[in-house]
Amino acid sequence: MSGPVSDPVGDARAGGARTGYSVNCSILFTELPLLQRPAAARAAGFDTVEFWWPFAEPVPPEADVRAFEAAIRDSGVQLGALNFDAGTMDAGERGLLSLPHRGADFRANVQVVAGIGERLGCLLFNALYGNRSPEYSPAEQDAEALRNLREAAAAVAPFGGTVLLEPLSGAPDYPLKTAADVFAVLADLHGAGTDNAALLADLYHLAVNGDDVAALLAGGAAARFGHVQIADAPGRGAPGTGQLPLTQWISDLRAGGYRGEVSLEYRAPLRNAFAWLEDPGAGVG
Template identity: 65%
Template sequence: MTYTVNCSILLTELPLLERPAAAKAAGFDAVEFWWPFESSVPADADVTAFERAITDAGVQLTGLNFNAGNMPGGDRGLVSWKGRCSEFKDNIAVVAGIGERLGCKHFNALYGNRQEEFTAEEQDELGVKNLVAAAQGVAAIGGTVLLEPVSGTPAYPLKTAADVMAIIARTEAAGVDNVKLLADFYHLAVNGDDVAAVIENHAKDFGHIQIADNPGRGAPGTGTLPLDQWIARSRELGYTGPIGLEYKAPAAEAFNWAVRQPSN
């Protein structure tokens, strides 16, 4: 099994730049991150320090989020956020540059919460334009933009796989084919989606899979979700990418459940 450790939600007892080495020490060869900077265009020195933390640890960066705003404050992406379009557009080149230098090809674009002062149609029009721009921006390095349903945030409009696929269809109609569904089994399950049906219908086209158990968003085996079955079926139907570990657990016991294997 190929796993990639999300170092933005795991190993948080450590400073961010120490987490790739900790993932390596725990037996993993791949990591992914939410946007690790405070702004869309961070200082060159900060980008260099982040990249060196990855390369010095000897791990592969398999996924990176675009800037999603103030996540602890409740933001969930800039893609459809009217008034912050330039921030998102400026972020694309930075993300693509990191991806090119580190060999990362999958980039998660959180869609953004609904804004009361704008209609859903207005935000979706912007969202599609920004997703197309992001897809074009990473296409030069063979990149894929990921779009995911999210739970726990009522204002976030993409809650099911069908919600995401409807937006992806609009990006395809606009001429890009490298926006894909990020199947986070935890978010899908919590939102009441039929995860088994999503897998049957879309597994071969998944851009990425992430897992956590429910209830609690804990490690696999701490809840009731049939994660092993869902992963196995996704593999049977053609998904070949890594499995993102995006759950909450203390570092000392975060990986007790896993039979750790290299990701290469």
């Protein structure tokens, strides 16, 4: 006779919505097929989900787009944020928009992303900048990035969308590593007349890259964040598995004027992925 069947979604459920938090279904719920993850997130108590680009190409088949949208709608969750296509992540790519030979792919992807966003009411769109390439000078890449970011921002502006820029760790050729790096690009964008762009403050990436997160928050940067993601370090696990004072930082975010959701973008098995939310002060930094 077989033993009891495990119910990982049931094990993760806390009963009631996770107020103030969203969950990234590209890095969590990976035990499940992608289209089942929005419903699993809802069953675990989340009202809002987000995804990295969930398709294999910049312009996927229309049927695949519709299936993704149906999975979001049918589950009863809100799509809070969506990445533009960032290329082949497993091969080391970290964005297309600063690469002149990939600019056309990015611009084609913008139209697909904007369509999904408008139909689903998603307002936040993360654009990974792209690695530095020896084929181009940094100035050439930055000019390409400015062009493509402006086009992306213009595409989502009519329905209130914002383009996000994110510093990344673990990618030596990726040029945006600190909040200051992103703020410099945003200054160029704002100077060119594009106002609907903002920093995606992934506190894990910032901390791993040596940025002083506490000083950023104390200095009033939180009110300028377009979105926030968290994971503990080292390890990129759930809060409490590393050494970052995430509970304090979340409190400082709120006190500093950040009004958005905090996205859970860490790696953890579904069975205990959200246990820290039952006692968020336990063992968290």
